[in-house]
Amino acid sequence: MNRSRNLPLLLLEPSALLRQTVALTAISIGAGSVWQASNVREAQELLLARQFAGAVVAVDEDEGSTDGVLQLIEAIRGGKLASAADMPVYVLASACSRALLEKLHPLEVQRVLIKPFKARLLIEALSSISS
Template identity: 35%
Template sequence: MNGVSLQVMPPQLLLVEPDNLVRNTVAGVCRELELAQVHQAASLSVGVQMLQAQAMDLLLLSLSEADAAIDLIARLRAGGFSSAPDAPVAVMAVATDATTVQRLKALKIRRLLLQPFKIHDVVHTVEALCAHVVPPASAQTLSGSTSTA
Protein backbone atom coordinates (compact mmCIF):
# COMPACT_ATOMS: atom_id res chain seq x y z
CA MET A 1 0.00 0.00 0.00
CA ASN A 2 1.33 3.43 -0.88
CA GLY A 3 0.60 6.39 1.32
CA VAL A 4 1.35 9.94 0.24
CA SER A 5 0.81 12.99 2.38
CA LEU A 6 1.20 16.62 1.47
CA GLN A 7 2.33 18.87 4.28
CA VAL A 8 2.37 22.63 3.96
CA MET A 9 5.14 24.31 5.88
CA PRO A 10 4.14 27.32 7.99
CA PRO A 11 4.98 30.74 6.54
CA GLN A 12 8.44 32.10 7.30
CA LEU A 13 8.09 35.28 9.40
CA LEU A 14 10.95 37.71 9.89
CA LEU A 15 10.42 39.58 13.17
CA VAL A 16 12.70 42.59 13.68
CA GLU A 17 12.29 44.17 17.12
CA PRO A 18 15.08 45.58 19.33
CA ASP A 19 13.14 45.13 22.59
CA ASN A 20 13.90 41.60 23.84
CA LEU A 21 10.69 41.28 25.84
CA VAL A 22 8.45 42.35 22.95
CA ARG A 23 10.37 40.25 20.41
CA ASN A 24 10.39 37.11 22.55
CA THR A 25 6.72 37.49 23.51
CA VAL A 26 5.59 37.94 19.90
CA ALA A 27 7.78 35.06 18.71
CA GLY A 28 6.60 32.78 21.51
CA VAL A 29 2.92 33.41 20.83
CA CYS A 30 3.36 32.91 17.08
CA ARG A 31 5.12 29.62 17.70
CA GLU A 32 2.65 28.44 20.34
CA LEU A 33 -0.29 29.12 18.02
CA GLU A 34 1.65 27.67 15.06
CA LEU A 35 1.00 30.81 13.03
CA ALA A 36 4.44 30.97 11.45
CA GLN A 37 8.04 29.83 11.64
CA VAL A 38 9.54 32.89 13.36
CA HIS A 39 13.04 34.19 12.59
CA GLN A 40 14.06 36.84 15.13
CA ALA A 41 16.39 39.78 14.64
CA ALA A 42 17.23 42.40 17.26
CA SER A 43 18.27 44.98 14.64
CA LEU A 44 17.58 45.88 11.04
CA SER A 45 21.15 45.08 10.05
CA VAL A 46 20.67 41.51 11.31
CA GLY A 47 17.27 41.43 9.58
CA VAL A 48 18.91 42.41 6.28
CA GLN A 49 21.46 39.61 6.70
CA MET A 50 18.63 37.14 7.31
CA LEU A 51 16.76 38.37 4.22
CA GLN A 52 19.93 37.94 2.17
CA ALA A 53 20.35 34.38 3.44
CA GLN A 54 16.76 33.13 3.21
CA ALA A 55 13.46 34.06 1.60
CA MET A 56 10.80 35.17 4.08
CA ASP A 57 7.07 34.99 3.42
CA LEU A 58 6.10 37.90 5.66
CA LEU A 59 7.74 40.59 7.78
CA LEU A 60 6.89 42.26 11.07
CA LEU A 61 9.28 45.18 11.59
CA SER A 62 9.89 47.72 14.32
CA LEU A 63 10.08 51.33 13.19
CA SER A 64 12.57 52.14 15.95
CA GLU A 65 15.11 52.78 13.15
CA ALA A 66 12.47 54.53 11.03
CA ASP A 67 14.43 55.53 7.91
CA ALA A 68 16.42 52.29 7.84
CA ALA A 69 13.21 50.24 8.24
CA ILE A 70 11.53 52.10 5.41
CA ASP A 71 14.65 51.64 3.25
CA LEU A 72 14.56 47.89 3.97
CA ILE A 73 10.91 47.71 2.89
CA ALA A 74 11.65 49.75 -0.25
CA ARG A 75 14.50 47.36 -1.09
CA LEU A 76 12.16 44.39 -0.58
CA ARG A 77 9.53 45.97 -2.85
CA ALA A 78 12.21 46.62 -5.50
CA GLY A 79 13.14 42.92 -5.54
CA GLY A 80 16.37 43.36 -3.62
CA PHE A 81 15.99 40.10 -1.69
CA SER A 82 15.02 36.54 -2.53
CA SER A 83 11.68 37.12 -0.78
CA ALA A 84 8.70 38.02 -2.95
CA PRO A 85 8.63 41.79 -3.59
CA ASP A 86 4.96 41.83 -2.60
CA ALA A 87 5.50 39.89 0.65
CA PRO A 88 3.06 41.10 3.33
CA VAL A 89 4.64 43.56 5.77
CA ALA A 90 3.38 45.04 9.04
CA VAL A 91 5.22 47.55 11.18
CA MET A 92 5.27 48.37 14.89
CA ALA A 93 5.92 51.84 16.28
CA VAL A 94 5.64 53.76 19.53
CA ALA A 95 4.54 56.83 17.57
CA THR A 96 4.59 58.03 14.00
CA ASP A 97 3.85 61.11 11.94
CA ALA A 98 1.78 61.75 8.83
CA THR A 99 4.84 61.79 6.56
CA THR A 100 5.95 58.36 7.75
CA VAL A 101 2.42 56.99 7.38
CA GLN A 102 2.31 58.25 3.78
CA ARG A 103 5.68 56.62 3.04
CA LEU A 104 4.41 53.34 4.53
CA LYS A 105 1.21 53.49 2.48
CA ALA A 106 3.26 54.00 -0.69
CA LEU A 107 5.17 50.81 0.20
CA LYS A 108 1.90 48.88 0.65
CA ILE A 109 2.28 48.11 4.34
CA ARG A 110 -0.59 45.89 5.49
CA ARG A 111 -0.82 47.13 9.07
CA LEU A 112 0.68 49.63 11.53
CA LEU A 113 0.63 48.51 15.17
CA LEU A 114 1.06 51.31 17.68
CA GLN A 115 2.84 50.32 20.89
CA PRO A 116 1.91 49.45 23.51
CA PHE A 117 -0.36 46.91 21.87
CA LYS A 118 -2.21 43.89 23.14
CA ILE A 119 -0.89 40.50 22.17
CA HIS A 120 -4.18 39.62 20.48
CA ASP A 121 -3.61 42.58 18.15
CA VAL A 122 -0.31 41.01 17.10
CA VAL A 123 -1.98 37.61 16.65
CA HIS A 124 -4.66 39.15 14.42
CA THR A 125 -1.98 41.02 12.47
CA VAL A 126 0.10 37.89 11.87
CA GLU A 127 -3.03 35.93 10.91
CA ALA A 128 -3.96 38.67 8.43
CA LEU A 129 -0.43 38.66 6.97
CA CYS A 130 -0.51 34.86 6.67
CA ALA A 131 -3.81 35.07 4.79
CA HIS A 132 -1.98 36.98 2.04
CA VAL A 133 0.82 34.43 1.69
CA VAL A 134 0.61 32.03 -1.22
CA PRO A 135 2.84 29.09 -0.31
CA PRO A 136 5.44 28.50 -3.00
CA ALA A 137 5.88 24.99 -4.35
CA SER A 138 9.15 24.75 -2.42
CA ALA A 139 7.23 25.20 0.84
CA GLN A 140 5.42 21.92 0.37
CA THR A 141 6.99 18.60 1.12
CA LEU A 142 5.91 15.30 -0.28
CA SER A 143 6.42 12.29 1.89
CA GLY A 144 5.51 8.77 1.03
CA SER A 145 5.58 5.47 2.81
CA THR A 146 5.18 1.99 1.53
CA SER A 147 4.23 -1.16 3.32
CA THR A 148 3.15 -4.60 2.29
CA ALA A 149 0.23 -6.44 3.79
Protein backbone atom coordinates in the same frame (compact mmCIF):
# COMPACT_ATOMS: atom_id res chain seq x y z
CA MET B 1 -0.75 35.10 -3.39
CA ASN B 2 -0.16 31.53 -2.39
CA ARG B 3 2.23 31.50 0.56
CA SER B 4 3.88 28.38 1.86
CA ARG B 5 3.18 27.71 5.52
CA ASN B 6 6.74 26.35 5.67
CA LEU B 7 8.30 29.77 5.26
CA PRO B 8 9.23 31.52 8.51
CA LEU B 9 8.30 34.99 9.67
CA LEU B 10 10.96 37.67 10.03
CA LEU B 11 10.74 39.79 13.15
CA LEU B 12 12.81 42.96 13.46
CA GLU B 13 12.49 44.45 16.94
CA PRO B 14 15.25 45.96 19.10
CA SER B 15 13.59 45.01 22.40
CA ALA B 16 14.43 41.42 23.36
CA LEU B 17 11.33 41.19 25.54
CA LEU B 18 8.96 42.29 22.79
CA ARG B 19 10.76 40.03 20.25
CA GLN B 20 10.21 37.05 22.53
CA THR B 21 6.56 37.99 23.13
CA VAL B 22 5.81 38.29 19.42
CA ALA B 23 7.72 35.09 18.59
CA LEU B 24 5.94 33.07 21.29
CA THR B 25 2.58 34.44 20.14
CA ALA B 26 3.33 33.41 16.55
CA ILE B 27 4.34 29.93 17.63
CA SER B 28 1.32 29.54 19.93
CA ILE B 29 -1.15 30.29 17.11
CA GLY B 30 0.64 27.96 14.69
CA ALA B 31 2.03 30.72 12.49
CA GLY B 32 5.28 28.80 12.04
CA SER B 33 8.83 29.60 12.97
CA VAL B 34 10.10 33.10 13.64
CA TRP B 35 13.56 34.35 12.75
CA GLN B 36 14.52 37.29 14.92
CA ALA B 37 16.70 40.33 14.27
CA SER B 38 17.50 43.11 16.72
CA ASN B 39 18.62 45.62 14.08
CA VAL B 40 18.28 46.46 10.39
CA ARG B 41 21.66 44.96 9.47
CA GLU B 42 20.74 41.57 10.92
CA ALA B 43 17.33 41.68 9.24
CA GLN B 44 18.86 42.52 5.88
CA GLU B 45 21.35 39.64 6.16
CA LEU B 46 18.49 37.24 6.88
CA LEU B 47 16.40 38.64 4.01
CA LEU B 48 19.31 38.26 1.60
CA ALA B 49 19.89 34.64 2.64
CA ARG B 50 16.39 33.17 2.63
CA GLN B 51 12.71 33.62 1.88
CA PHE B 52 10.15 34.65 4.45
CA ALA B 53 6.35 34.46 4.45
CA GLY B 54 6.15 37.96 5.90
CA ALA B 55 7.83 40.48 8.14
CA VAL B 56 7.02 42.39 11.30
CA VAL B 57 9.40 45.33 11.64
CA ALA B 58 9.76 47.96 14.33
CA VAL B 59 10.08 51.63 13.46
CA ASP B 60 10.91 54.12 16.17
CA GLU B 61 11.05 57.72 15.04
CA ASP B 62 12.53 58.76 18.38
CA GLU B 63 15.39 56.27 18.07
CA GLY B 64 16.22 57.29 14.51
CA SER B 65 15.57 53.83 13.05
CA THR B 66 13.07 55.09 10.50
CA ASP B 67 15.37 55.55 7.48
CA GLY B 68 17.02 52.14 7.79
CA VAL B 69 13.73 50.32 8.20
CA LEU B 70 12.14 52.22 5.30
CA GLN B 71 15.12 51.33 3.09
CA LEU B 72 14.72 47.69 4.13
CA ILE B 73 11.03 47.69 3.18
CA GLU B 74 11.92 49.43 -0.11
CA ALA B 75 14.43 46.64 -0.83
CA ILE B 76 11.74 44.03 -0.15
CA ARG B 77 9.23 45.78 -2.41
CA GLY B 78 11.89 46.28 -5.08
CA GLY B 79 12.54 42.54 -5.27
CA LYS B 80 16.16 42.99 -4.20
CA LEU B 81 15.99 40.33 -1.48
CA ALA B 82 15.21 36.61 -1.43
CA SER B 83 11.57 36.98 -0.36
CA ALA B 84 8.65 37.80 -2.63
CA ALA B 85 8.33 41.53 -3.26
CA ASP B 86 4.67 41.39 -2.27
CA MET B 87 5.14 39.58 1.04
CA PRO B 88 3.10 41.07 3.88
CA VAL B 89 4.92 43.64 6.00
CA TYR B 90 3.57 44.88 9.32
CA VAL B 91 5.08 47.75 11.29
CA LEU B 92 5.36 48.07 15.07
CA ALA B 93 5.76 51.68 16.21
CA SER B 94 5.78 53.56 19.49
CA ALA B 95 4.07 56.42 17.69
CA CYS B 96 3.08 57.06 14.11
CA SER B 97 3.18 60.59 12.79
CA ARG B 98 1.47 61.71 9.62
CA ALA B 99 4.91 62.00 8.00
CA LEU B 100 5.70 58.37 8.83
CA LEU B 101 2.34 57.22 7.49
CA GLU B 102 3.01 59.10 4.26
CA LYS B 103 6.34 57.28 3.92
CA LEU B 104 4.83 53.88 4.68
CA HIS B 105 1.82 54.20 2.38
CA PRO B 106 3.64 53.77 -0.96
CA LEU B 107 5.52 50.79 0.52
CA GLU B 108 2.23 48.90 0.84
CA VAL B 109 2.58 48.12 4.54
CA GLN B 110 -0.38 46.00 5.60
CA ARG B 111 -0.85 47.56 9.03
CA VAL B 112 0.85 49.72 11.65
CA LEU B 113 0.51 48.43 15.22
CA ILE B 114 1.08 51.13 17.83
CA LYS B 115 2.90 49.97 20.96
CA PRO B 116 1.51 48.94 23.31
CA PHE B 117 -0.92 47.04 21.09
CA LYS B 118 -3.66 44.60 21.96
CA ALA B 119 -2.81 40.92 21.65
CA ARG B 120 -5.83 40.48 19.36
CA LEU B 121 -4.32 42.87 16.78
CA LEU B 122 -1.01 41.02 16.84
CA ILE B 123 -2.76 37.67 16.46
CA GLU B 124 -4.76 39.00 13.48
CA ALA B 125 -1.58 40.24 11.80
CA LEU B 126 0.36 37.01 12.42
CA SER B 127 -2.59 34.88 11.30
CA SER B 128 -2.89 36.77 8.02
CA ILE B 129 0.82 36.23 7.29
CA SER B 130 0.64 32.50 7.91
CA SER B 131 -2.54 31.92 5.87
